[in-house]
Amino acid sequence: MPDWTPVALLRDLPPLVVMPVTVDGVDxxxxxxxxxxxxxxADRCPHRGMRLSHGFxxxxxxxxxxxxxxxxxxxxxxxIPAHPDLEPPEAIRVPVHHATEAGGVIWVALDTxxxxxxxxxxxxPLRSVTLDARFDPASAGxxxxxxxxxGTLGGVAVxxxxxPLPDNRCxxxxxxxxxxxPTDLVAASRGIETLRRQAEGVSA
Amino acid sequence: MILYDYALxxxxxxxxxxxxxxxxxxxxxxVDFHPGGEHRSPAFLAINPGGTxxxxxxxxxxxxxxxxxLTFVAAKSGPAWLGDDSPEMRARVAQWLAxxxxxxxxxxxxxxxxxxxxxxxxxxCRKAGVQCLREIEAALVERHLxxxxxxxxxxxxxxxxxxxxHSMLAPDGGISVDPYPAIxxxxxxxxxLPGFIEMPGIHRLHDLKPEPVGVPx
Numbered sequence: 125m126p127d128w129t130p131v132a133l134l135r136d137l138p139p140l141v142v143m144p145v146t147v148d149g150v151d152x153x154x155x156x157x158x159x160x161x162x163x164x165x166a167d168r169c170p171h172r173g174m175r176l177s178h179g180f181x182x183x184x185x186x187x188x189x190x191x192x193x194x195x196x197x198x199x200x201x202x203x204i205p206a207h208p209d210l211e212p213p214e215a216i217r218v219p220v221h222h223a224t225e226a227g228g229v230i231w232v233a234l235d236t237x238x239x240x241x242x243x244x245x246x247x248x249p250l251r252s253v254t255l256d257a258r259f260d261p262a263s264a265g266x267x268x269x270x271x272x273x274x275g276t277l278g279g280v281a282v283x284x285x286x287x288p289l290p291d292n293r294c295x296x297x298x299x300x301x302x303x304x305x306p307t308d309l310v311a312a313s314r315g316i317e318t319l320r321r322q323a324e325g326v327s328a
Numbered sequence: 329m330i331l332y333d334y335a336l337x338x339x340x341x342x343x344x345x346x347x348x349x350x351x352x353x354x355x356x357x358x359v360d361f362h363p364g365g366e367h368r369s370p371a372f373l374a375i376n377p378g379g380t381x382x383x384x385x386x387x388x389x390x391x392x393x394x395x396x397x398l399t400f401v402a403a404k405s406g407p408a409w410l411g412d413d414s415p416e417m418r419a420r421v422a423q424w425l426a427x428x429x430x431x432x433x434x435x436x437x438x439x440x441x442x443x444x445x446x447x448x449x450x451x452x453c454r455k456a457g458v459q460c461l462r463e464i465e466a467a468l469v470e471r472h473l474x475x476x477x478x479x480x481x482x483x484x485x486x487x488x489x490x491x492x493x494h495s496m497l498a499p500d501g502g503i504s505v506d507p508y509p510a511i512x513x514x515x516x517x518x519x520x521l522p523g524f525i526e527m528p529g530i531h532r533l534h535d536l537k538p539e540p541v542g543v544p545x
Contacts, residue, residue: 136509140535141516144506180534187534205540251469254507256458295507309473317466 128224128231128241130285130297133249137162137230142186144177147232149290152221153177154230157184157197164223164232165199170216229285229297242271247283247299250309253316254295257324259286264319272299277315280308296320329354329401332375332383334361336443338493339394339432340382341527346398346489348525350406362444395425398486411485420480424487431460431494438501439494450502457503461511464491468510477517484521492518496530 142155201216434456
């Protein structure tokens with residue numbers, strides 16, 4: 125099992141946004157603070173179990189949508205709106221995992237990290253898509269090189285990162301060659317749609 | 329302008345939302361769609377023989393199609409929402425207004441199946457709903473790549489109002505919206521518009537509101 129799993133493109137997580145992601149079958153709330161810090165937490169509020177990915181970001185804290193409990197970067201609960209004078213006990217803490225950004229991709233590691241995520245050079249982020257099917261990069265004409273699957277989509281050179289998901293699904297995070305123009309990128313995006321239809325067996 | 333309205337209906341909410349965004353004044357007439365089935369009552373069928381909501385009445389004009397109602401409210405109160413900047417933008421608005429019927433027929437039916445026990449082929453509805461969301465996602469990606477943030481161009485139009493509610497309410501029908509990063513950011517942009525109003529299942533952006541202070545004893 126690799127240390128790091130690609131979970132999203134940085135452009136899809138601007139400051140003040142929280143989104144759900146899944147790594148090794150574990151549901152996480154991936155969020156970015158006002159100052160741009162990225163965090164990946166257990167997607168469960170310690171109070172009532174609500175998904176924190178339904179919550180909202182204010183400043184450097186993530187708040188639960190249910191009762192507004194807010195959590196600092198450490199995962200420690202810092203405020204309970206119904207008890208404004210209470211200093212929340214240290215035991216109220218969300219499990220925090222490793223999250224980092226490299227080359228426009230957000231990577232998450234649940235446990236100990238021994239390596240850095242691959243730094244992909246010469247590419248720009250394109251888009252992430254989810255496939256309701258397994259994905260075999262080799263049968264799609266891609267070859268592994270430098271930590272990503274390389275090939276062409278819509279006539280554009282691409283690097284594809286595969287994120288396994290539960291229930292035989294997966295997400296693909298696709299980057300395109302740096303010199304690709306907006307028109308090229310649109311063609312590559314349509315190429316991704318074709319690739320997904322083929323992988324899901326919708327059309328040959 | 330009188331709107332025959334149901335609080336949980338995404339198609340009625342579209343009209344209320346556009347009215348709020350344009351400052352149009354609506355007179356709301358609540359229809360007991362569920363559980364009362366008032367839309368099938370003789371009195372309502374006399375207004376709209378098709379038995380659907382929303383319905384708008386303004387003087388002698390009666391409109392029973394949500395795209396037509398949106399167009400009417402925009403033309404009266406906020407012509408910019410018609411998206412007449414260019415032939416391309418105008419055509420995109422028309423296309424997304426028509427596309428919204430596919431959302432109602434897929435996500436909308438899945439939702440009334442799951443929430444109100446209305447009969448439907450739920451597997452087919454969800455499959456069609458996923459396809460609709462994928463098409464919106466792909467279109468938004470292409471718009472972003474060419475520098476636009478909204479469905480029909482570089483500013484919000486009826487296209488966004490028509491497709492936004494079902495895109496947010498899909499989980500009510502058992503259709504996940506988690507796999508769509510462009511839809512996530514687009515729905516945030518719509519919710520950030522000045523004058524935005526909520527409906528059950530679509531809440532405002534709490535991060536745009538100041539931190540509440542302690543409740544007095």
